[in-house]
Amino acid sequence: MSGSTTKAAKAYFGRRYALSASHRLHVDALTAEENRAAYGKCNNPHGHGHNYVVEVMVAGPVGSETGMVINLVDLDRVVNERVVERFDHRNLNLDPAFECKVPTTENFSLVLVEILRDALPEGSIEHLRIEETENNFFECCGD
Amino acid sequence: MIFLTRRATFSASHYYWNEAWTAEKNEAVFGRCANRNGHGHNYTLEVTVAGEPDAVTGFVVDLKWLKDVMEREVLAGFDHRHLNLEVEEFGQGKLIPTTENIAIVAWKRLEPAIRKAAGAQLSRVRVYETPEIFAEYRGGE
Numbered sequence: 001m002s003g004s005t006t007k008a009a010k011a012y013f014g015r016r017y018a019l020s021a022s023h024r025l026h027v028d029a030l031t032a033e034e035n036r037a038a039y040g041k042c043n044n045p046h047g048h049g050h051n052y053v054v055e056v057m058v059a060g061p062v063g064s065e066t067g068m069v070i071n072l073v074d075l076d077r078v079v080n081e082r083v084v085e086r087f088d089h090r091n092l093n094l095d096p097a098f099e100c101k102v103p104t105t106e107n108f109s110l111v112l113v114e115i116l117r118d119a120l121p122e123g124s125i126e127h128l129r130i131e132e133t134e135n136n137f138f139e140c141c142g143d
Numbered sequence: 144m145i146f147l148t149r150r151a152t153f154s155a156s157h158y159y160w161n162e163a164w165t166a167e168k169n170e171a172v173f174g175r176c177a178n179r180n181g182h183g184h185n186y187t188l189e190v191t192v193a194g195e196p197d198a199v200t201g202f203v204v205d206l207k208w209l210k211d212v213m214e215r216e217v218l219a220g221f222d223h224r225h226l227n228l229e230v231e232e233f234g235q236g237k238l239i240p241t242t243e244n245i246a247i248v249a250w251k252r253l254e255p256a257i258r259k260a261a262g263a264q265l266s267r268v269r270v271y272e273t274p275e276i277f278a279e280y281r282g283g284e
Contacts, residue, residue: 012279067239
């Protein structure tokens with residue numbers, strides 16, 4: 001490969017994954033009325049679901065031999081094994097990650113960053129974004 | 144500071160191949176993308192410029208002007224082309240036309256035109272290969 005002018009360039013690679021899951025927003029420390037006031041319909045006792053879109057953006061130098069920040073196949077394997085298989089078509093409240101934590105999408109994004117940080121090259125996550133619906137989305141940085 | 148983004152689409156074919164590697168290694172690393180007959184995508188190019196709104200026009204840049212710059216610098220050479228065979232930066236033994244490199248090449252084509260003409264600066268180039276796969280370049284090393 002030539003192209004030496006760009007071989008060390010830092011770029012960003014983003015990938016979007018779909019997963020469907022149910023949750024209920026409820027905190028034991030609050031009264032029934034307080035839960036209702038804080039979470040509204042999301043506090044309904046039997047839960048509800050969303051088609052979540054999880055966007056993972058990885059940052060790093062573009063490999064001079066591959067032209068890639070990260071191989072899509074490797075990223076897919078990590079995210080599918082650790083995130084999609086674990087949370088897709090599940091009830092988030094029953095996952096150990098939410099045993100002591102309310103599964104708001106803010107918290108869900110923090111949980112996923114924590115899971116992926118261990119499995120991807122150190123410092124490579126630029127951001128993780130979860131779209132709960134077409135109109136609501138949440139984003140957190142990788143560090 | 145305002146960030147203004149314009150989108151455009153182009154359709155192109157490409158394949159991934161590193162001439163320095165064996166066929167086996169190319170196939171192992173690049174999978175189906177190493178098929179030398181090529182394959183294609185409907186790409187989306189997103190160009191973001193940053194600047195202050197002009198006191199008279201209220202524009203960061205004129206969107207029609209930005210559209211024309213994108214058309215002239217990128218789309219005219221990329222749309223309905225085979226990137227490996229018809230775009231100079233991706234010729235044999237040069238850059239592999241990955242989504243990352245397409246974003247970098249688009250930046251390098253756009254940045255001088257935007258710097259020269261506008262009161263704004265190029266902030267970000269994002270290229271979607273599919274709605275689920277994209278790469279971004281923000282300049283620098």
